[in-house]
Amino acid sequence: MTSQGNNLDRWYGHYADRTAGLSASEVRALFAVASRPEVVSLAGGMPYVSAIPSDLITGSMERVMRDSGPAALQYGSGQGVPALREHILDVMAMEGIRANVDDVVVTTGSQHALELVTKLFINPGDVVLAEGPSYVTAMVVFRSFQAQVEHVEMDDLGLVPEALRQRIAALKADGKRIKFLYTIPTFSNPAGVTLSWERRLEILEIARSNDILVLEDNPYGLLYFDGPPPQAMRSVEEDGVVYLGTFSKTLAPGFRVGWALAPHAIREKLILANEAAVLSPSSFTQMIISDYLSQADWRGQIGTFRDVYRERRDAMLHALEDYLPDLSWTKPAGGFYVWLTLPENLDSKSMLPRAVRELVAYTPGTAFYADGSGRNKMRLAFCYPQPDFIREGIRRLSTVINGELEL
Numbered sequence: 384m385t386s387q388g389n390n391l392d393r394w395y396g397h398y399a400d401r402t403a404g405l406s407a408s409e410v411r412a413l414f415a416v417a418s419r420p421e422v423v424s425l426a427g428g429m430p431y432v433s434a435i436p437s438d439l440i441t442g443s444m445e446r447v448m449r450d451s452g453p454a455a456l457q458y459g460s461g462q463g464v465p466a467l468r469e470h471i472l473d474v475m476a477m478e479g480i481r482a483n484v485d486d487v488v489v490t491t492g493s494q495h496a497l498e499l500v501t502k503l504f505i506n507p508g509d510v511v512l513a514e515g516p517s518y519v520t521a522m523v524v525f526r527s528f529q530a531q532v533e534h535v536e537m538d539d540l541g542l543v544p545e546a547l548r549q550r551i552a553a554l555k556a557d558g559k560r561i562k563f564l565y566t567i568p569t570f571s572n573p574a575g576v577t578l579s580w581e582r583r584l585e586i587l588e589i590a591r592s593n594d595i596l597v598l599e600d601n602p603y604g605l606l607y608f609d610g611p612p613p614q615a616m617r618s619v620e621e622d623g624v625v626y627l628g629t630f631s632k633t634l635a636p637g638f639r640v641g642w643a644l645a646p647h648a649i650r651e652k653l654i655l656a657n658e659a660a661v662l663s664p665s666s667f668t669q670m671i672i673s674d675y676l677s678q679a680d681w682r683g684q685i686g687t688f689r690d691v692y693r694e695r696r697d698a699m700l701h702a703l704e705d706y707l708p709d710l711s712w713t714k715p716a717g718g719f720y721v722w723l724t725l726p727e728n729l730d731s732k733s734m735l736p737r738a739v740r741e742l743v744a745y746t747p748g749t750a751f752y753a754d755g756s757g758r759n760k761m762r763l764a765f766c767y768p769q770p771d772f773i774r775e776g777i778r779r780l781s782t783v784i785n786g787e788l789e790l
């Protein structure tokens with residue numbers, strides 16, 4: 384890069400090499416267009432926060448300020464508020480995880496935990512294994528630390544263990560250093576797929592025998608529609624798993640409170656990295672959540688979210704059957720997303736402007752791969768629009784797809 388390289392940016396030649404991976408995600412660019420009210424947006428994974436009674440949150444805010452205002456307004460511990468970490472143990476217990484409160488590190492959303500873990504482990508050129516497709520903004524983080532992201536095939540039961548074995552062997556034979564396996568085993572983003580229990584055990588065994596850390600990202604596990612999913616991978620393996628959780632989907636993302644649960648040695652480094660990045664996560668929002676969890680029926684509230692999202696999932700699956708019966712798509716048992724496969728010759732990214740003209744938006748499949756695959760795939764998020772809008776959105780989408788097929 385030279386300083387003359389880009390006339391629009393005076394600092395073009397000055398940026399660190401790692402910024403080469405910091406391109407605006409396709410999802411981000413979409414938000415601007417898709418937020419117009421006449422567009423049915425099936426693009427962003429925005430939780431339906433209107434389902435939370437706001438007076439409960441107001442009550443928590445008032446109590447926190449009345450009873451512990453100075454502490455809420457002060458810097459706090461780099462590990463997070465102890466009372467909140469106790470509550471986090473209760474939340475994780477719902478997915479079979481038994482842990483010590485000392486091993487929980489509160490972060491500014493789980494996105495920040497992703498950044499911290501990557502910072503701890505990745506040197507330029509190190510390999511991160513991830514499902515194909517995988518969460519777009521995790522891959523932005525991995526690339527910003529100059530990791531090489533290698534996708535491993537998944538099917539309706541999640542990551543394929545044999546494909547993982549082969550990929551690890553091939554990468555090792557190539558002299559690569561594989562640092563961790565990043566996985567969203569339950570109601571994955573974007574595929575809406577859940578890793579079976581048998582495969583969880585098998586994949587943990589593969590990781591253990593190859594000395595590869597598992598980074599288990601689980602924002603959606605409690606949002607199940609048809610019965611509880613298999614328990615978290617961290618419930619069977621302590622030493623080899625860093626587990627990430629968040630209040631973004633079971634409460635609200637605006638608080639920006641998530642957490643990492645890590646083996647002791649990693650946890651110590653995570654706290655130092657957290658302090659280096661933010662000094663301490665927000666005392667104010669942690670204390671509000673902690674109060675909410677001790678005062679409100681939070682399990683009941685998660686049940687309400689399940690009902691809301693189940694109805695929307697059903698609306699989307701029925702609409703797909705009615706309007707696009709010849710295509711195939713995943714059938715999520717929880718979470719926010721359906722993954723749709725178009726005919727081979729269609730390209731969801733180049734089709735998007737036409738879709739937006741027809742007032743429907745989605746996220747193109749290529750956003751979820753580091754290697755340009757996924758051209759004929761798309762992610763459809765059913766979390767935010769009302770069920771009848773979802774149906775209308777799929778109807779519009781079918782017009783766009785059928786129009787493309789006639790070209």
Ligand code: PMP
Binds near residue numbers: 491492572602631
């Ligand atoms: N991981 C996954 C798989 C996600 O879908 C998201 C949010 N879209 C995050 C992490 C980040 O969530 P937050 O920072 O709000 O906790």
